[in-house]
Amino acid sequence: MSVLLLQLAGPLQSWGSASRFARRSTESAPTKSGIIGLLAAALGRERSEDLSDLAAMRFGVRIDQQGTVLRDFHTAHHFETGEPGPVSERMYLADAVFVAGVEGSKELIEMLQQALQAPAFLPYLGRRSCPPSRQVYLGVHVRLGLLEALRREPWQAARWYQRRRCSEHQIKLEIRMEATDDESDDVLRDQPISFNPLHRQYQLRGVRRPARAIVENPQAVRPHDPIAALGNKPCS
Template identity: 35%
Template sequence: MKTILLKLAGPLQSWGTNSHFEYRRTDNYPSKSAIIGMILAAMGIRRGVDENLIIELNKFDFALRIDQEGDILEDYHIVQNRLKEASFYVTKRYYLEDAVFLAALGSENGAVIAEIEHALKYPHFQPFMGRRSCPVPADFFLGVFEEGVIEILKTYPWQAASWFKKKQRHDPKYHTFVYADSHLLKQAVRKRRKDKVASFSQKNRQFQYRFESELSVMLENPLYQGSTKDEHDALAAIGGEYVSIQS
């Protein structure tokens, strides 16, 4: 088994699996179809060209870890109808702010993994996180590993931003979740998610349901500073004393 590990982090991301017309929503974490789309773009595969490769990538094991939850941002638009100069209408776009995710794709097909690795290092088309205005980070491609997708996400170091880790500094471990193909977590509850891509064709995009399960994980916190009982005493630092004031 070889596993590709990707980091998705930035000011804004958007991962819609149920968006139509003027309302472009985002899910709380990336979809498998979005990750496959990013890989195909990096490989230079145009929409509707090589759908046999899509079938192959759908077979890959997939799991995703939430390292830093994002906040939902609503972006307000007013759009003009070109056919009617005085006609305007409202559209809304939704994003995730300051989120960090790790996405893992695994397979026994070493030849395809090697092709994907080369494409991610030297992309033909620039990958982006859901929308073209959301570029991937410099450390987007984290490498190829020998572990399976669940194993690597259980052990890979926590990738949240430093400011976010500092907020958790009194907890030795950070509790988060992994969302994976259900066959990888056979004892877990299954739920359906419509993010199995059948075709990326611009004229006839098609997505099907796949089963997904959730796994709770604990990540080591490198900024752990002990209990809140050991908080710094500001008055002690300047030689002050607590004075009891009584009426």
């Protein structure tokens, strides 16, 4: 088994799992359905194509920069009739950064690695209006499991955010892993079955929260190094 890591950073992100009617909410971290959709798009798959091989991969995410919730209002038109729909309330995450990972066969991970570096369809962070601000592909691990890969990846938060926490040499980051048994801390309806716009289907998926990852803060001020401290702004 191999692990593919993605970095998800952008001005806005939105990861819905329970949106209904005119209110489109977002989870506080990327959903499995959102990431599988991103990977399927990179491969060039149409929404009606089979995605069982991608959905079978194990999923996990690390919250590197939590971001803030932003509310907006949208109008839309039906994709077949062109008739206007109701005004909808939509929620986004602003200035958030995540490290997401999927674990699967070596052949599938290699195929996804190549697709992400030359995607057939442009990737977006949950909604088409949310383009990434960095390269999505982060790396592949062949000797680490998914949880260990998420724990070992360096902190991907924005530099200004790291400086804001410059008094902390080590940062604890929350990890959310797909549960492999009945012991889960939460349940989300984000296990994709079909992305067909005429009949989207999702199943429930268990989520657990293991011990937090501990990563180094590259912008931490070292009191014993006055020269390095001169280049850092005061902590706020």
